[in-house]
Amino acid sequence: MIRVSVVGAKGRMGSHVVEAVNGAADAQLALALDAGDDLTAITPDNTDVVVEFTVPSVSLGNVLALVKQGVDVVVGTTGWTDDKLDQVRAALAEAPREGQSVFIAPNFAISAVLADHFAKVAAPYFESAEVIELHHPTKVDAPSGTAIHTAQAIGEARRAAGLGDMPDATETDGGSRGQVVDGVHVHAVRLRGLNAHEEVLFGNAGEQLTIRADSFDRISFMPGVLLAVRKVASGAFPGLTVGLDHFLDL
Numbered sequence: 551m552i553r554v555s556v557v558g559a560k561g562r563m564g565s566h567v568v569e570a571v572n573g574a575a576d577a578q579l580a581l582a583l584d585a586g587d588d589l590t591a592i593t594p595d596n597t598d599v600v601v602e603f604t605v606p607s608v609s610l611g612n613v614l615a616l617v618k619q620g621v622d623v624v625v626g627t628t629g630w631t632d633d634k635l636d637q638v639r640a641a642l643a644e645a646p647r648e649g650q651s652v653f654i655a656p657n658f659a660i661s662a663v664l665a666d667h668f669a670k671v672a673a674p675y676f677e678s679a680e681v682i683e684l685h686h687p688t689k690v691d692a693p694s695g696t697a698i699h700t701a702q703a704i705g706e707a708r709r710a711a712g713l714g715d716m717p718d719a720t721e722t723d724g725g726s727r728g729q730v731v732d733g734v735h736v737h738a739v740r741l742r743g744l745n746a747h748e749e750v751l752f753g754n755a756g757e758q759l760t761i762r763a764d765s766f767d768r769i770s771f772m773p774g775v776l777l778a779v780r781k782v783a784s785g786a787f788p789g790l791t792v793g794l795d796h797f798l799d800l
């Protein structure tokens with residue numbers, strides 16, 4: 551049995567994770583903590599893997615504290631920068647237990663992970679690429695972690711293919727062209743009724759490819775969360791791993 555503690559357990563994602571862990575035959579819920587609870591209650595004596603879904607402003611602090619406490623961590627919270635990832639790597643290098651793991655996924659839904667993969671494959675073949683992410687209006691960060699990850703993957707694939715800048719004659723822009731991430735324009739929509747959606751547009755003269763992923767319900771993230779918990783608990787992924795694609799045969 552994998553003993554799983556959840557941090558952010560009262561949130562939209564955390565409460566689904568509690569339910570998913572309770573429904574899994576090979577996992578059992580250890581502690582379910584939220585804001586104001588004492589994180590030091592989580593120790594290797596009661597927990598194998600912590601699942602962390604909180605808010606971008608506190609997630610790094612939680613992860614660093616949990617690594618110090620000797621437990622493995624699966625993180626779904628967004629807001630990760632290169633500098634924050636370096637801090638996690640440094641904490642893991644000093645971790646109390648041999649082979650400790652932190653796994654971070656911008657998106658646990660198979661549709662989103664595949665969309666990202668297909669975008670990487672398509673990127674070298676198109677002159678233009680833009681990302682549109684669409685989410686519920688209670689989301690606190692923009693653009694989404696998934697859109698940043700997708701844009702970075704497209705930027706990297708374009709560079710590797712020797713592609714230059716995308717064509718764009720814009721001379722005046724009050725913000726309508728979106729945020730530029732790694733050379734890729736990213737646009738964020740917040741609309742009541744939406745959950746989590748992403749569209750990647752690729753263009754050449756006379757043709758367009760659209761790749762779209764839709765998470766209509768948060769249950770779409772749960773198979774990915776449980777897969778990550780199992781992979782991390784197996785001990786086969788020491789150190790920091792970013793992206794569910796590492797656990798899929800893509």
Ligand SMILES: NC(=O)c1ccc[n+]([C@@H]2O[C@H](COP(=O)([O-])OP(=O)(O)OC[C@H]3O[C@@H](n4cnc5c(N)ncnc54)[C@H](O)[C@@H]3O)[C@@H](O)[C@H]2O)c1
Nearest residue numbers: 558560561562563584585604608626627628655656657658
């Ligand atoms: N990776 C994915 O697949 C995926 C999917 C959905 C959402 N997310 C991300 O997960 C995060 C959470 O999203 P949500 O919709 O569940 O948000 P939410 O606001 O519903 O939940 C966040 C929870 O964290 C709690 N919290 C805040 N500070 C805390 C602290 N210091 N310690 C413990 N708990 C604390 C809050 O009280 C709340 O219950 C966001 O960053 C979101 O973008 C990722």
Ligand SMILES: O=C(O)C1=N[C@H](C(=O)O)CCC1
Nearest residue numbers: 628656657689694695696746
């Ligand atoms: O609902 C959210 O918030 C989501 N956040 C992640 C992101 O920012 O990419 C994943 C999708 C849902």
